[in-house]
Amino acid sequence: MPKYAFEAKGPGGRVFKGEMEAGSENEVRIKLRAQRMFPTKVNQAEKKVAAVKAIGGKGIKAKDLQIFTRQLATLLGSGIPILQSIETLAQSARAPALNIALKEIIRDITQGKRFGDAMAEHPMIFDRFYVNMVRAGEESGNIDTILTRLAQYIEKSVKIQGKVKGALVYPAVIMVVAGVVVAALLIFVIPKFETLFKSGNQELPMITQMVVGMSKFFVAYWWAIFAAIGGAVFAAINYYRTPAGRETCDKIFIDTPYFGDLIQKSAVARFTRTLATLLGSGVSIMEALDIAAKTAGNSVIEQALVRARESLTEGKSLTVPLTKEKYIPQMVTQMIGVGEQTGNMDTMLNKVADFYEDEVDVAVGALTAILEPMLMVVLGGIIAFLVVAMYLPIFNLAGAVQ
Secondary structure, three states: OOEEEEEEEOHHHOEEEEEEEOOOHHHHHHHHHHOOOEEEEEEEOOOOOOOOHHHOOOOOOHHHHHHHHHHHHHHHHOOOOHHHHHHHHHHHOOOHHHHHHHHHHHHHHHOOOOHHHHHOOOOOOOOHHHHHHHHHHHHHOOHHHHHHHHHHHHHHHHHHHHHHHHHHHHHHHHHHHHHHHHHHHHHHHHHHHHHHHHHHOOOOOHHHHHHHHHHHHHHHHHHHHHHHHHHHHHHHHHHHOOHHHHHHHHHHHHHOOOHHHHHHHHHHHHHHHHHHHHHHOOOOHHHHHHHHHHHOOOHHHHHHHHHHHHHHHOOOOOHHHHHOOOOOOHHHHHHHHHHHHHOOHHHHHHHHHHHHHHHHHHHHHHHHHHHHHHHHHHHHHHHHHHHHHHHHHHHHHHHHHO
16 A cells, blocks of 8 residues: 655644555545544655665664653653654754654654554664563553663663673773784884894894794785684674574683673673563563563573573473573572562562672773783783894894804
């Protein structure tokens, strides 16, 4: 069925614009009049790409989404109708994708769609978690409170992700800098020393011969070395994107000393915070577990939650399957058990999330304290090896002259 773009005047002379599916222009006019609106313009709409694809298929930054959510909660809490609130925010939206999505949401609400259903049409911006929270707010009638919780959740989620990324990026940056320094020495510095050694007509020590050989190989085949490194990184990224690759890599990551502890604690903090937020907003435990599993950020934890969800369908409590999971800490299962007995599951999960977010801070500090001296020793050892290899023949030559 084709879509028609319309412009109509509603009660009080307010102008509405949007699109509607209908068999003909006349059918659109009839539907609009049935909604007590007077159509002034009706044309067949041009086919267009979805909002997110219009800007390259990308969503928006978490910070922009958090600001939008907080502002919308404030407007709704002040008693402003939802349509007017969204129209106000659409005029000031900084992210182009959000601006386009909000205009389409306004159109859908005008046509009679519920707010949550209209948001579900833009999954690249409003994910399943966000949409379910909004729907729960609509059902309970306290959507402003739900949106405030959402803004707080996004803020805490971005904070913990930033800490984990910072801890993981630091060693990567140091290794890249070390690689650049070593490559510069092999390409530019060592060949000059080689010319000096040839003029001395002396036999070079074994360590110097090794470094000179490495320098010659690097100068001759630098393009192949960089191509191999790039190919390996590309292959690793693509392998991780496959289900089997992600499962294998996540298992290795979570078992890695020091790094694994940080990854496990951050995953536990994420899924407990998500689960607490959903349950506290009135989402069913089955739906909440399904969403929380996908937000854990590690397939090992995700599979553990999926298995727990399957046990729930068999009538078991959530605590029973989780106690059998190696990577779910005992404290988490104990707190969940207390929550099940008292009926305050969301409160207990929030306490667990607070605890593990603090633990992530501690883990990041410990990891940084270990990595800094370790990386400095490794980098200093590499540079020292190259310097000794280059200056050892000069010391030998000075001794022979004396």
